[in-house]
Amino acid sequence: GAGVSQSPRYKVAKRGQDVALRCDPISGHVSLFWYQQALGQGPEFLTYFQNEAQLDKSGLPSDRFFAERPEGSVSTLKIQRTQQEDSAVYLCASSLRVGRGTGELFFGEGSRLTVL
Amino acid sequence: AQSVSQHNHHVILSEAASLELGCNYSYGGTVNLFWYVQYPGQHLQLLLKYFSGDPLVKGIKGFEAEFIKSKFSFNLRKPSVQWSDTAEYFCAAIENDMRFGAGTRLTVKP
Numbered sequence: 001g002a003g004v005s006q007s008p009r010y011k012v013a014k015r016g017q018d019v020a021l022r023c024d025p026i027s028g029h030v031s032l033f034w035y036q037q038a039l040g041q042g043p044e045f046l047t048y049f050q051n052e053a054q055l056d057k058s059g060l061p062s063d064r065f066f067a068e069r070p071e072g073s074v075s076t077l078k079i080q081r082t083q084q085e086d087s088a089v090y091l092c093a094s095s096l097r098v099g100r101g102t103g104e105l106f107f108g109e110g111s112r113l114t115v116l
Numbered sequence: 117a118q119s120v121s122q123h124n125h126h127v128i129l130s131e132a133a134s135l136e137l138g139c140n141y142s143y144g145g146t147v148n149l150f151w152y153v154q155y156p157g158q159h160l161q162l163l164l165k166y167f168s169g170d171p172l173v174k175g176i177k178g179f180e181a182e183f184i185k186s187k188f189s190f191n192l193r194k195p196s197v198q199w200s201d202t203a204e205y206f207c208a209a210i211e212n213d214m215r216f217g218a219g220t221r222l223t224v225k226p
Contacts, residue, residue: 004159033214042120042206042216043160056213091160104150105214107160 002026004108006092012114013082021077021111025094032075033105034067035091043091049075050098082115089113120209122217129197130225137192137220139181139207149190150208151181152216160206166190177201199226 005024013019025032031050035043036059045059051072060067064082069075079086089112093105123138141147151163164175171183181192190207202224207217 035216040218042122042208042218045213045215048213059213093160104162104165107152109159 004092004094004106006090006108006111008111009109010112010114012116014116015084016081017115018078018080019082019113021079021090021113023075023077023092023094023108025073025075025092026096026106027073029094029096029106030072030098031095032069033093033095034075034077035093036061037089037091037110039088046077046090079113082113084115087113087115120207120215120217122205122207122220124220125218126221126223128223128225131199132196133224135192135194135197135201135222137205137207137222139190139192139217140188141190141207141209142188143209143211145211148210149181149183150210150214151175151179151190151192152206152208154204154206154219156203163192163205197222197224199224 007022033048034046036046037043047067048056049069052069064080066078089110091110092108095105119142121140149166152160153163154160163179164173164181166173166183173181179194181190183190204219204221206219208214
């Protein structure tokens with residue numbers, strides 16, 4: 001596609017509910033990143049994929065967070081048993097280049113999660 | 117720890133005023149630096165980037181930034197802001213991963 005696409009744009013979940021957030025990166029982009037952006041803060045790194053391989057998940061805040069990219073294109077970020085502190089905008093970004101330390105990241109519009 | 121600091125949380129300017137937004141990073145080695153902008157309701161977009169070479173980098177929409185290695189700084193500048201520059205501006209740096217500052221909200225009054 002022309003840009004990074006994320007869905008849903010908005011999600012309201014009750015505390016304890018599981019949610020799944022989807023990211024469609026730009027076609028052909030090898031690298032895919034997930035970030036969490038809390039209100040009034042900059043994006044915080046969550047995890048990084050190179051094709052289907054999850055090379056870094058050091059930013060995932062707890063074992064309730066899980067991300068996958070099984071075919072090296074679409075990625076899903078899953079949050080189990082959501083808590084109020086999970087409320088944030090979840091940003092997906094992709095890059096044509098291989099490696100975390102190179103190239104420009106192209107961002108999606110984000111999925112805003114509100115946990116009640 | 118790797119970090120990026122943006123000094124100003126909210127800046128309010130009148131149209132035609134000059135802009136400088138501060139950014140400092142705490143990386144010791146080779147670093148790539150970026151400024152991203154987020155207009156209301158839109159996604160993050162790249163304004164400019166520095167990888168190597170001329171430390172004065174020109175970006176889109178008349179923005180520029182200067183990499184000063186001795187000061188660990190990468191401040192964003194624009195000589196004359198417009199109302200349409202109202203947005204949130206994020207400085208970012210890559211060493212192993214891209215890390216962002218907390219952002220500076222710019223409000224330009226017409």
